[in-house]
Amino acid sequence: MRETWVVAAASNRYGKMKESGREAATRVAWEAIERSGLAPKDIGYTFVSNAFGVAERQAHVGPLINTSLGIPDVPSCTIESACSSSSAGLHEAFVHVAGGFADAALVVGVEKLSHLDTLASTSYFAMGADYAFETKNGATFPGLYATLADAYQHAFRTQPEMFGSIAIKNHANAALNPHAQFRKPISLDTYLNSPIIASPLRLYDCCPFSDGAAAVVVAAKEFVRTPKTEPLVIRASARSGSIGDMHDRPDLLGLPATRTAAEKAFRQAKMEPKDIDFLEVHDCFTIAEALALEDLGFYPRGSAARESLEGSTALHGRLPVNPSGGLKAKGHPVSATGAGQVVEIFEQFNGLAGARAVPKADTALAHNVGATGSSCSVHIFSRR
Template sequence: MRETWVAGAATNRYGKMAETGREAGSRVALEAIRSAGLEPKEIDLTFVANAFGIAEHQAHVGPLVNTALGIPEVPSATIESACSSSSAALHEAYVHVAGGFADAVLVVGFEKLSHLDTLAATSYFAIGADYPYEAHNGATFPGLYALMANAHAQRYGTSEAELGAVAVKNHANGALNPHAHFQKPISPEIYRASPVVASPLRLYDCCPFSDGAAAVVVTARERFPHPAAEPLVVRASVRAGSIGDIQDRSTLTALPATRRAAERAFRTAGIEAGRIGFFEVHDCFTIAELIALEDLGLFPPGAAGRATVDGITAHDGAHPVNPSGGLKAKGHPVSATGVGQVVEIFEQVNQRAGGRQVPRTETALAHNVGATGSSCSVHIFGRR
């Protein structure tokens, strides 16, 4: 296996894009390539993540992105794994570079749904769940994660104040991130006054529908030893799966795919959760952040809520979680989200995160989940 780096990264501001997904993706991809000190002609392969391209009547978008970059001869493929599409694409890039099949791979994820109303966007997203059993019977993602929040509350006593602390923290971080969809802090009072979407989840427990694009460039150290910025050394790139539908699961208070991926990733990287400098985790709903931190082993089951209330996961706390603002405040443009987490890690490692800069950047972990947790990617990065 060759030493493999994330040598370049770029994102746009999440929220509502005037451009098409393809235009934004191509622009951000070029920025990522340049930030690695490379030119498009040095890219061997492109992986694109764009799970809901159908909303823009566009499939097979890889050749169009490569054409915009001036490299139409370069092969490409679109990777779909719901909300974990671009971290799955990143894993494929890692496999190609570490295995010696390519020296420089572009990974770009983008999504545009802001031209749809909430009902239409919710219906599109629901096809990422088990359509005949869940979506067809009216289950939506807020509803499915509300089931997990209720189960977690019954088992561990997880309170409204604990869920709210996740929202308040991530909005505070988002307010310091010029790329975030929401750049406004909220108070616990604003959280408590927000309308219920799917009990117990309120408006501020939910990620928004965001447009956005993010890209990274994965390179082999031996071929490109002098990157333009401090690269992220990929110490582990692991994917895992678990039961796709909710009704066949034996627990709703944990996501086994995260546990599997994390266990292998920590073993591969030779590190444990408590020694990771900071985390970008998949907080599509506040309960998802708590479950993620417990599944990753940072806190025992049922203890992440209390830790959040105590400020341990704040960007200046002992274990910073989602300094970017997370999906909750930075936003969740589905297929940009996974590589967007890595862009944040790249910015933090290069000391470019401004007011949300975390103190320890020697190691960082990105955790990205598809749908209700049936797919999961965990990446651990280190420094040279």
């Protein structure tokens, strides 16, 4: 397999977009290609993620984006894997480029739901769960993740302040990120006084609905002889799945797909958790960040929330986690989320992170989950 790089990445600011999803996706794709130093004609394949495009009465958006880029003859494919859609797209781009099927590929993730009311938006989000056994019977994602949080609290005797520290840390990081939906720090009092959404999860334990778009350009090392940017070497690209329904899982103290994908990724990269300088993990709820850190192998079971409270995962802590602000505060535009994590790593490695820069970072890991962990992608990156 050929050494494969991320040569550019770009994102808009998450939140509410005035433009259509198609327009936003095309704009960030142009920006990423321009950053890369490549031309649109160099793209051999486009992978687009837009899980809820039907909310804008638009499916099959890939050819429309390619046409706007001036490459209508380039093949495109829509990749849907719930919240892990664009990281699944990145995996496919890696496979195509590393395997020699294309010299360069474009990954685009986009979502727009802000023109809908809360009930409609929630209904679209819920499509990632099992309708027959979960959604139809009243389950929601806050409720499902609250079940995980409740199991964790009972098993490890965690306190609300521990989950609160995760939210506080991610809001502090997002305040430094121009791409973030929420750019205002929160206090522990603000967290503790926020309403219960699904016990024990409070409002500030939950990520927001977000519009957003992100794009990543992947290319073979041999094709990019003089990179315009500091590329990210893709050391590993791994995916895994697990039982979709939570009621069928034997264990509620972790997400099996994360554990399996992490094992594959570290084996592929010939690395260990101790070799990673910072992480972008899927923190759709604060409990999700704690579980991710344990399932990925960075902390023993039951310890990640305590480590957060002690400052270990802060921007200048021992292991910075979600310097972007994460899904919790940067935002969660579903199909753009995985690509957006790569944007953060690209900006960190290229000196574009400003005040949220992670000191002396040479390696990074991105972790992106679909639904309650029924699908998962783990990517490991390094400098050249």
